[in-house]
Amino acid sequence: MSFYDTYLKYKDFDLNRDFNLSQLTTCLNKDKLELTDFANLILPLDGQHLEALAQKARALTLKYFGKTIQLYTPIYLSNYCSNECIYCGFNLHNRITRKKLSLEELENEARFIYDTGLRHVLILTGESRQESPVSYIKDCVEVLKKYFSSISVEIYALAEDEYADLVKSGVDGLTIYQETYNENIYDKVHLSGPKKDFRFRLDAPERAAACGMRSINIGALLGLSDWRQEVFYLGLHAKYLQDKFSSIDFSVSLPRLRPQTGNFVPEFDVSDENLVQAILALRIFLPRLGITISTREDPLLRNNLVALGVTRMSAGSTTYVGGHTLDYSTHNLGSSSQFEINDKRNVLEIQAMLKEKGYQAVLKDWMQV
């Protein structure tokens, strides 16, 4: 049994339910929401009802997470990739400069980030077992351990023993997005490569959880399918994981598709209101769930999301390999990013924004033990 079985059970769940909005208050006042309540929270809402969700979500976030937001930054290790994902800049057919950081270059990145005060990093690679095998990632972790108290990976889906190997080497967090929970669309947007295996990716978080990964962040790439469907299955997945692995911190991301190299245009529109409703519904359904918002979103929206349920933000981000320290022009890296970032503020600027909003930026929230 894995999440795939649960997913199949709810595959035909009717999300266009008949629900009287006057019952929303009853739904919001429940101590513990059922899956059907969660489905109600992502139905089309007017502004007044959305505000009611926001008030509830804010109160829950304050209670469980306080006035703090944890910060981290991504480090791109390599953009070599053997997958053909039509929405991604690293798609193997895209003619971009391919690069993999040497350990020396990585150490430069580490020093630069360390000086910003951040102690949590997320390392990323494209899927290339040849260019960025697990052994390379472990070598990178060895370098990073000297500087950071928490190292998360966002890499291709691994087998359980490989996750165990990474945990042993000092990795404490995993980020892995399902991209889309719609199996048919998944098949259509992942044209070729190992990532084409929907189920292997879907069950990756629990393979990592089974070998003691401390924190796991899952997500759906909004824009590939109807956002309500994605958010519903994301919530279902998060609840399944929380129930099965109670000692692990789970969080979710709701990245919206951003422009990248290639010509992909998302088929489904996801408005700011939709994104906000998704965040609020997830917070109310699973009050202790972490919610991460990346620099894919613009500064103004990110500022406003702080009070609504978000618990973790990236800062000083770049999606270029070596982007923290390398000069793009001299390294001919012009168009080799994974996607365009929308919020280019550095760590100090994000800290200042949080301070102004009455929130404390948490730069360290774990340590290697």
Next chain:
Amino acid sequence: MAADILEIAGKEIKSRLFIGTGKFSSFSLMREAIKASEAQVVTVALRRVDTSSKQDNILDYIPKDCILMPNTSGARNAQEAVRIARLAKAAGCGNWIKVEVISDNKYLLPDNLETLEATEVLVKEGFVVLPYMSPDLSIAKRLVQAGASAVMPLGSPIGSNRGVKTEELIRIMVEEIKIPVIVDAGLGRPSDACLCMELGCSAVLINTAIAVSDNPVNMARAFSQAVTAGREAYLSGIPSQGGSASASSPLTGFLRKEN
């Protein structure tokens, strides 16, 4: 009358309000709240302490006259709690440690068995150990045997603000446990803290209710006053509420009647 002083590991503690440092909007506001509370024991999650950073360090914002009690927040088992305690000592945070072992992230309820195991190890290593626990009398007795300096049963789940849901169990612990019983977690209002003190608890630890209130400084002061009030009431001898009214015609009155 002798001054009412709480003594833990040879330290004399005047304030029976202990403060937690998470969830505040800034370190400076946290410091102001601690000052207003007049607390002398302050707990800090070691996971949040970064002595290497050029930026603000949380420890610099804890008044120097306070006793620092690092906690092992984040530990999922005894082994991790022990390692965090050692790291705390190595980082210069002293030898007091609040052992917190939580393997359930849904309700944040402590794992008493792992807590006991960590306490046994840390006491032997010379730590002053204050374990956070679910209020279970037999585990509390074992913690005493293991050398804990106090026991810290929860009032209700961390951050829940639900108050003293475990009142009956805490009442029994106060009766039976001869080391300080300090209620930690779940106290949402000053009246909750006051109730704990009326029950005879030695102290309470508050974090969320102060940190996320609209005015943490005033709320810290309010908790301080409530703790003082509850303690004074306890020391003054709170009249028993009694189970039934006393009969105006006593049942044993005939024994004293003449004839």
